[in-house]
Amino acid sequence: MIQNLLNTIESCVALNKEDIALCEAYFEPVLYPKNRIIEEEGQIPRYLYFVVSGFIRLFSYDKDGNEVTSHINCPPGFITSYRHFSDQVPAGENLECISECHLLRISKKDLDYIINESPALKDFSIWVFQQSMSYNENRAKALATLTAEDRYLHFMKSHPDVLHNVPLQYIASFLGMNPKSLSRIRKKITGR
Amino acid sequence: MIQNLLNTIESCVALNKEDIALCEAYFEPVLYPKNRIIEEEGQIPRYLYFVVSGFIRLFSYDKDGNEVTSHINCPPGFITSYRHFSDQVPAGENLECISECHLLRISKKDLDYIINESPALKDFSIWVFQQSMSYNENRAKALATLTAEDRYLHFMKSHPDVLHNVPLQYIASFLGMNPKSLSRIRKKITGR
DNA sequence: CTGATTAAGTAACATTTGTGAAGTGCCGTT
DNA sequence: AACGGCACTTCACAAATGTTACTTAATCAG
Known part of the structure; x- marks a missing residue:
């Protein structure tokens, strides 16, 4: 400890x-x-x-x-x-x-x-x-x-551990966007 | 001084x-x-x-x-x-x-x-x-x-002196929006 | 197991914001 | 006065984001 x-x-x-x-x-x-x-x-x-x-x-x-x-x-x-x-x-x-x-x-x-x-x-x-x-x-x-998408991309790179352990709704509000907007952005990104 | x-x-x-x-x-x-x-x-x-x-x-x-x-x-x-x-x-x-x-x-x-x-x-x-x-x-x-409009309204109330002495393009970027968007918001607000 | 609750995703539509082209007014220079 | 530059505005359109309603999946209590 x-x-x-x-x-x-x-x-x-x-x-x-x-x-x-x-x-x-x-x-x-x-x-x-x-x-x-x-x-x-x-x-x-x-x-x-x-x-x-x-x-x-x-x-x-x-x-x-x-x-x-x-x-x-x-x-x-x-x-x-x-x-x-x-x-x-x-x-x-x-x-x-x-x-x-x-x-x-x-x-x-x-x-x-x-x-x-x-x-x-x-x-x-x-x-x-x-x-x-x-x-x-x-x-x-x-x-x-930055746009909402760029903010998410940047967050994803700099805090991958947070992304995998913290509810997305918390991350969305931290990034200044609606949880549904974050869903859409995530879908767009995985599809490429 | x-x-x-x-x-x-x-x-x-x-x-x-x-x-x-x-x-x-x-x-x-x-x-x-x-x-x-x-x-x-x-x-x-x-x-x-x-x-x-x-x-x-x-x-x-x-x-x-x-x-x-x-x-x-x-x-x-x-x-x-x-x-x-x-x-x-x-x-x-x-x-x-x-x-x-x-x-x-x-x-x-x-x-x-x-x-x-x-x-x-x-x-x-x-x-x-x-x-x-x-x-x-x-x-x-x-x-x-806050939305762009709310950010401007809030700024207008809390820093009226800045609003009247600082180029709007600087205020726009400080508020995280495009100068043209700020123009539009200002127009919308004066019309009411 | 079942039903309830919650997080997350999806889709269609509404609203907000960004963008490009063009116009206005102001100010300083010549 | 004529000119150019600059800040700001305006408009029409495009793109991004929010909203509402619905679906799916996971979790948890009974």
Whole structure:
């Protein structure tokens, strides 16, 4: 479990023994079943989650009450409503397990503590935050410039694992299109 | 000039005399003409800019070579390719003055220095960074869930000043639609 | 096993948005 | 004043996407 996290961190920054001990002491392993909502819209996000296995999403509702998926992780990676977690203000999104998920979680207080103790972990936490920023920038650019079909083709190439493990309706709303439009696009693509 | 900046900061955090002195010492006023590109794609962003007056945008190019505007500020506010400025890596976007602009700029080195000297300014810089994150989240959500017409209506209400001072072609690409589609939508709206 | 529920696919049609050609008005240059 | 360039508009048509209604397949509770 924890080794998975440490490998991910070390692919970005070098860790010494104290850094590793901090992670082992403050990241808590948890297991959630499929469809469990672990952070709720309107509540202050309690934890930052590292996904060891499973698939997880952020979603909210549009003006007609339809679910809109704004983030789908692929393990290994971090997920939370970053901005609301950092500010400790009520989130605008729900965090839901799409499948059974093995996670490692850390509270805001503990995260603040360990990044204050360890410069390497501080650098890493900034990196995680900035990755989330890139994610939204890239999503907005794709939505603004690509057709629905191109958005799907691009998603298919970059996240094949998500495609095979996440309901298509979630992927459709993440890609900013109707599930039936996604069906049509998928049919068109397989036929060539 | 600088008072405009200080007012903006103080609407978020309280400043003491030392904080104010730091801002006065390290933010440098600059004046750029209309259409000047002040940070270039592929280059490391040198400064964070505070817009005192004027309009400014971030833009890049899509696969067909068309300009895509990804951010249009309205004064007073900050602008830069935040992530690339923070990391000091080559930016993916150009920063261009849409009109003559009075700006206050600060280099990465100086920003790091003043936020290290002043907890209030550090809090504020984090807030600025997070505002930029919200901006992209909101843009992505609008692009994913609203029709072109609704995106324009929403933009019209929230940024009337931009609408009246920025070429419509820039607004169209920011809203993820063709300039002609925007023309049609504008015509439809005025006729009711 | 049966019936109910849900996700996904299909088809026909409606609506929205993109595209190409052409026109208007504005602004600056000469 | 005449000219060219540019931003914006307009129109007709094409293409993409949304919508409604229906079908299929898989899953789950009884």
